[in-house]
Amino acid sequence: MRILLVEDDLLLGEGICTALRRGAFAVDWVQDGTSGVLAMRDGEFDLVVLDLGLPRMDGIEVIRQVRAVGNQVPILVLSARERPADRTAGLDVGADDYLGKPFDTAELLARVRALIRRSSGRAQPTLEAGALQLDPATLGATWKGRSLDLTRREFALLRVLMEQRGRPLARDTIQRHLYGWNEDVASNAVDVHVHQLRRKLEPAAIRTVRGIGYALGDLTGSVS
Structure with missing residues (x-):
């Protein structure tokens, strides 16, 4: 399974990549919103992990552009924004799940597995x-x-x-x-x-x- 990470925090991005690879996922990592849109346009991913506070293009706009062209890849939003309106904005424009920062990597992996399972139409975890x-x-x-x-x-x-x-x-x-x-x-x-x-x-x-x-x-x- 191949995952795209869109995250501009270098330390956090490295930690997420390590956790995902230990979970037997292949990971590609870009560090701004525009690169994220281009990566999703040119590559095939099973899931996207997306920060909202990104340079060049905000994560909300990334989701909006991706969904506008019919790309249905599951998107898991990461954000340190605490207001309910900020948390729900990504879901309302087409994200599939939301995880607030800071987070436990075990929960991140569980949400990733659940989204992939859901997108493939499987109910059983195994x-x-x-x-x-x-x-x-x-x-x-x-x-x-x-x-x-x-x-x-x-x-x-x-x-x-x-x-x-x-x-x-x-x-x-x-x-x-x-x-x-x-x-x-x-x-x-x-x-x-x-x-x-x-x-x-x-x-x-x-x-x-x-x-x-x-x-x-x-x-x-x-x-x-």
Whole structure:
């Protein structure tokens, strides 16, 4: 899952990025409102975390412009503004949730997970497919009843495949969900992650779709 952070406070922004990456999210970070609008215009994100008090363009105007062109990406507003009118303004122009500053990072992550779950139409907090279960809150995973030891990116890869179950995903699409703009990525990174997951699950668990990329395969626990 890929998240855009729009926050001009350097210390806070670094802390949020660290927390989100520990939660197995890929994060891109911009520091002003205009850059936020441009990023949402040019990139595909699963969620946006947006400060209101931004240089170049206020967060309220960012939301207004994004919604005006039909972009329905979930937006979580962050703000130190304390008046109720300030808090509700973002929600009224199209934000999906609001979190006041200061905040606990555990609550931030819980709200992020809830918004992503809501936007995908899921009611349950866990992801299940056959004998595989993922818990985004704990980054825990079980396969045929036993715990899996997954890296953060292995977990993220399984999560995106499960969210898009039944649909093959191109390698580039998967890569965008695993890595941010400024991260060094080997050309075969996705293939390496898939190889490691097949070893931890079984070869049939992830299908290679020729000419496209990968999709979930047989998750019943039997090898095909």
